[in-house]
Amino acid sequence: MPELIPVLTREEIKKRITGIAVQISKDYENRELVLIGVLKGAFVFLSDLIRHLTIPVQLDFVSVSSYGSGTSSTGEIRLTKDLSIDINGKDVLIVEDIIDSGQTLQWLSNYLSSLCPNSVKICTLIDKRERREEQISVDYSCHTVEEGFLVGYGLDYAEDYRYLPGIYHLKL
Ligand code: IMP
Ligand code: MG
Numbered sequence: 001m002p003e004l005i006p007v008l009t010r011e012e013i014k015k016r017i018t019g020i021a022v023q024i025s026k027d028y029e030n031r032e033l034v035l036i037g038v039l040k041g042a043f044v045f046l047s048d049l050i051r052h053l054t055i056p057v058q059l060d061f062v063s064v065s066s067y068g069s070g071t072s073s074t075g076e077i078r079l080t081k082d083l084s085i086d087i088n089g090k091d092v093l094i095v096e097d098i099i100d101s102g103q104t105l106q107w108l109s110n111y112l113s114s115l116c117p118n119s120v121k122i123c124t125l126i127d128k129r130e131r132r133e134e135q136i137s138v139d140y141s142c143h144t145v146e147e148g149f150l151v152g153y154g155l156d157y158a159e160d161y162r163y164l165p166g167i168y169h170l171k172l
Contacts, residue, residue: 002157002170002172004151004164004169004170005168005169005171006166006167007150007166007167007168008166008167009166010153010166013048013142013166013167017045017048017049018052019142020123020141021049024123025055028055028093029055031118032089032091033056033057033058033090033091033092034057034058034060034085034090034093034117035050035058035059035060035093036060036062036087036092036093036112037062038061038062038094038104040063040154041096041097041098041155041156041162042096042097042154043061043154045095045142045153046059046095049123058085058090060083060084060085062081062082062083062108063079063081064077064078064104065078065080077103077107077108079111087115088115089116089118090117090118091117091119092119092121093123093140095124096124096125097154097155098124098125098150099122099132099136100132101131101132101134102132102134103133105124105136106134109122109136122136122137122139123140124141124142125141125142125153125154126142126145126150126155126167127141127144128145129144129145129146130146130147143167148170149169149170149172150167150170151167152164153165153166153167155167157170
C-alpha cells in the first residue's frame with residue numbers, strides 16, 4: 001500500500017497563501033495582472049490564491065503535458081490548451097503547482113514571453129530543488145522541499161490524490 005506522509009496541513013497552506021497574496025497584491029498594484037494557471041495541478045492553489053488578492057486581476061489557464069503517469073519527466077513538453085485572452089502588454093504571473101526539473105516552466109515562460117507581455121514572473125505552490133536542471137527564477141513560492149513526490153491539494157500521482165485538502169509525501 002502507498003504511504004502518505006503529511007507535509008503541509010490545509011491551515012499551513014492557507015497561512016502561506018495569505019503571505020504571498022499580500023506580497024503579490026503589493027507588487028502588482030496599479031498594473032494589468034493576468035494570472036495564468038497551469039492545469040490541472042494548479043487549479044486548487046490558484047482558486048485559493050485569487051481570493052486572497054486585494055487587487056483586480058484577469059485569469060486564464062494553459063495545459064502542458066510533460067509527464068506521463070510516472071513520477072519523473074519525459075522531457076517532452078507540449079501545449080495541450082492555449083490561452084484564450086490576449087496578454088500583449090500585460091503583466092503575467094504563471095501559477096504552477098510544483099517546479100521539479102524546471103523544464104515545464106522554462107518552456108512555458110519562453111512561450112508566453114513570445115506573446116509580448118510586459119513581464120512574466122513565476123509563482124509556485126512548491127519549489128522542489130533536488131532535480132532542478134534549468135536556471136529558473138522563482139518569484140513567489142509557498143514551500144520548498146528538497147526531494148520526494150508530493151500529492152494532494154491539486155497535485156496528483158497518475159490522476160489520484162488531487163482531492164486531498166493537505167499536501168503529502170507519497171511513498172510508493
Ligand atoms: P518539471 O518540468 O520537471 O519542473 O515538472 C513540473 C511538473 O511535473 C509539475 O507541473 C507537476 O505537474 C509534475 N510534478 C513534478 N513533481 C511532482 C510531484 O512531486 N508531485 C506531483 N506532480 C509533480
Ligand atoms: Mg503541473
